[in-house]
Amino acid sequence: MLDLQQSKDDSELGDDPFRLELAGSPFQFEFWEIFESYGARIRLAAESKNLLENLKNTAKSALLGRLNFLGQSVQSFDAEFAAARNRDGKYVLYFDPSADETAGEPESTDKGQEAVFPAFESEADFNRLLNTLIRVRVGEFTRDWVFIHSGVVSINGKAILLPGDSYSGKSTLTAELVSKGAEYLSDEYAVLDKEGKVHPFDRDISLREKDGFTPYHLAPEAVGKRYGSGSPLEVGLVIFTKFTEGKLFRPRKLSLGMGIMKTMPFVLSVRRNAKFSLKVLNTTFKNAIILASVRGEASLAAEKITEIAERRLL
Amino acid sequence: MNNTQFPLARKRGLVIQDVPNEVLVYDLEADKAHCLNHTAAAVWRACDGTRTVSEIADYLGRQAGKNVPEELVWLAIDQLNENRLMESEAAGGLTGTSRREAIKKIGMAAMIALPIVASMAAPKKVWANTSCACVDASDCVGTSCPSTNNCNTGGLCAP
Numbered sequence: 001m002l003d004l005q006q007s008k009d010d011s012e013l014g015d016d017p018f019r020l021e022l023a024g025s026p027f028q029f030e031f032w033e034i035f036e037s038y039g040a041r042i043r044l045a046a047e048s049k050n051l052l053e054n055l056k057n058t059a060k061s062a063l064l065g066r067l068n069f070l071g072q073s074v075q076s077f078d079a080e081f082a083a084a085r086n087r088d089g090k091y092v093l094y095f096d097p098s099a100d101e102t103a104g105e106p107e108s109t110d111k112g113q114e115a116v117f118p119a120f121e122s123e124a125d126f127n128r129l130l131n132t133l134i135r136v137r138v139g140e141f142t143r144d145w146v147f148i149h150s151g152v153v154s155i156n157g158k159a160i161l162l163p164g165d166s167y168s169g170k171s172t173l174t175a176e177l178v179s180k181g182a183e184y185l186s187d188e189y190a191v192l193d194k195e196g197k198v199h200p201f202d203r204d205i206s207l208r209e210k211d212g213f214t215p216y217h218l219a220p221e222a223v224g225k226r227y228g229s230g231s232p233l234e235v236g237l238v239i240f241t242k243f244t245e246g247k248l249f250r251p252r253k254l255s256l257g258m259g260i261m262k263t264m265p266f267v268l269s270v271r272r273n274a275k276f277s278l279k280v281l282n283t284t285f286k287n288a289i290i291l292a293s294v295r296g297e298a299s300l301a302a303e304k305i306t307e308i309a310e311r312r313l314l
Numbered sequence: 315m316n317n318t319q320f321p322l323a324r325k326r327g328l329v330i331q332d333v334p335n336e337v338l339v340y341d342l343e344a345d346k347a348h349c350l351n352h353t354a355a356a357v358w359r360a361c362d363g364t365r366t367v368s369e370i371a372d373y374l375g376r377q378a379g380k381n382v383p384e385e386l387v388w389l390a391i392d393q394l395n396e397n398r399l400m401e402s403e404a405a406g407g408l409t410g411t412s413r414r415e416a417i418k419k420i421g422m423a424a425m426i427a428l429p430i431v432a433s434m435a436a437p438k439k440v441w442a443n444t445s446c447a448c449v450d451a452s453d454c455v456g457t458s459c460p461s462t463n464n465c466n467t468g469g470l471c472a473p
Contacts (some may be wrong), residue, residue: 117447117469120467121467122468125467125468125469129470132444132445132447136440136445139440139444140440149444164458165443165457165458166446167460212460255335256336257333257338257350257351258349260331260338261348261432261433261434264340265347265443267436270340271440278331279331282331282333286333
């Protein structure tokens, strides 16, 4: 574990640079900016102007441009990322969810999600990780939205959610559904508003090569079409499924309570805003059909899901 | 079975959401979500610290218009205890064989569903579960990532 000594009381926020000791090396973060996205305020800090520009560009890409930089007069923030290059030129990334005490306490008693990531030799690795983590942080600290880690498509004007962990096959199944005529909203997050409706978060579909972990991106237009920027959608179907070699997709129906409970581990803000998250999930799921099953080949499961959706989502 | 206690449901540190026929409970201290079916929820709500187990059984029986055996109340309380949903653990409930016997006994006479408390923990590190990012190998345990015991030099739970 890396040593971390932090020095940033209130007097050091704002125009003054702050210092962190990461892995025994002191870094001074002279450059920073705060952005707001989905109500979450995130500070990006770097030891050089160039690196800050890199962080800002990564944030813009990570959030599909749905962010506003707030200018230096705003000093309060919910979470921060600080990046530096060490003596060997490797990238070091630090993030802290509770750096600013004015941002309010989480409902949960567990605040310990601070982390220092190991030194990255490759700028591509560093940017890839930062890109993902920025979205996670926004999802954790958002105020009026709920982010569910989930694939999302629509059929007959109703959204279908596919909640699941990373590497559970969400993107593969999402792409298969799009190729069979469903419209694409997201392969990563179902973004719910206060009324429980789903908004698109339609980055390109992130798939993996046959080795199982080398990523590549696929524009949804290559296999079908995007939902686009139409009205937010009601959820008609929620499916918990995970790839298991050789298994058939035989869905069984879950009750509303069980469906919400099974979704909770995929709700990014659950630890910080459980009450709001539960309320929104209840609204979102109350008219939805909730199913669960393991699945084998994505194309077979996608056929079955499309059939169910076309029959039941009218 | 001990019938001289006055079981009291925990209310502190919980977020409660009613849904039709079920109650969802999120434990802010343990970061766990629980789903109580109708029967478990009815027992939990009846545990107000003023009634014994047999009085709870009578009370629920009157409400449902059906016979509610004490064993059914204990079965619910046992699960509520296990999930830390009681203020203090009610001792002397069903254990081991007696729980199985109780289910059998209730099952034969039951006019209402057996109590069920289902639970799921929220991940400790959301970023590890949703992105397979890791600082060290411990972040990979329990994830669906390509490796559950190795954090590679790219900061990923992968070989």
